[in-house]
Amino acid sequence: MQWDWSAVADFMPDFWRGLLVTLQALVLGSLIAFALGLFWALAQRSALRAVRWPVQMFTEFIRNTPLLVQLFFLYYVLPEWGLTFSALTTGVIGLGLHYSTYTAEVYRAGIEGVPSGQWEAATALSLPRTRTWSAVILPQAIRRVVPALGNYVIAMLKDSPMIATIGVLEMLGEARQFGSETFVMTEPITVVGIAFILIAYPASLLMRALERRLVR
Numbered sequence: 001m002q003w004d005w006s007a008v009a010d011f012m013p014d015f016w017r018g019l020l021v022t023l024q025a026l027v028l029g030s031l032i033a034f035a036l037g038l039f040w041a042l043a044q045r046s047a048l049r050a051v052r053w054p055v056q057m058f059t060e061f062i063r064n065t066p067l068l069v070q071l072f073f074l075y076y077v078l079p080e081w082g083l084t085f086s087a088l089t090t091g092v093i094g095l096g097l098h099y100s101t102y103t104a105e106v107y108r109a110g111i112e113g114v115p116s117g118q119w120e121a122a123t124a125l126s127l128p129r130t131r132t133w134s135a136v137i138l139p140q141a142i143r144r145v146v147p148a149l150g151n152y153v154i155a156m157l158k159d160s161p162m163i164a165t166i167g168v169l170e171m172l173g174e175a176r177q178f179g180s181e182t183f184v185m186t187e188p189i190t191v192v193g194i195a196f197i198l199i200a201y202p203a204s205l206l207m208r209a210l211e212r213r214l215v216r
Contacts, residue, residue: 007187011178015191018174022160025092025170029160030153034097037103039081042113042133044104066209067098067162075166091163097157106148110141147211154200170196 006077020098042057062070075087084092114137163171175188 004184004187007182008185010182011175011188011191014174014178015171015195017190018169018171019195021088021168022157022170025088025095025160025163025168026157028092029095029099029156032092033099033103033152033156034149036066036096036100038107040100041107042105045111047121054089059104062098062101067094067159068165070094070098071162071166078208087163087167090166091160091168094120095156095159095163098159099152102152103149103178106145106152107141109148110145111137114140147207150203150210154203157200157203158196 013109040055040059043051046052046055046060071091074085074094075090078084117125118136118140122136127136160170160173164170164176169177172189175185175192176187179185
């Protein structure tokens with residue numbers, strides 16, 4: 001099989017446009033996942049059952065249903081209830097919401113890993129509960145879980161082609177559209193695959209280096 005470099009050149013403008021969309025969805029989805037995940041983790045530690053149980057049931061439901069189903073629900077079902085978002089916004093929300101339930105477990109493990117002596121010291125100093133969380137517990141917990149959070153960012157990157165199913169032309173979506181218009185699939189799909197490797201593999205190495213640094 002002969003490699004068609006002209007097809008690669010023709011695809012590159014579409015590729016860069018798709019890459020920009022992929023990175024946009026990844027960054028915004030990660031921010032939502034990190035913020036919501038922390039909220040879920042703290043809510044599940046609430047002394048109020050009326051808060052704790054609904055959050056636990058909701059996060060379990062999200063974790064145990066496919067991301068694709070959730071994207072379809074957000075994009076096709078919510079408009080029937082009067083909530084309509086653009087395809088990209090829906091994709092960002094879907095990715096962020098889905099991965100927030102996993103980051104919540106990461107935060108939970110980090111919080112539970114803080115030595116009990118830190119809680120006792122904060123109590124002995126009569127620190128307010130909000131001050132205990134913001135100045136003592138969360139800084140230590142988050143420091144412990146940064147590598148795990150980074151791994152979920154990489155996982156989100158690999159799941160980002162899912163948003164093409166609701167009409168978002170990220171990298172793979174652009175490749176498929178280019179292929180359907182030109183009947184050339186090998187070159188664009190290969191370029192996208194290489195791009196994912198060039199982004200994900202260095203990022204995974206960075207996470208490993210960060211993990212080694214933080215556990216010292």
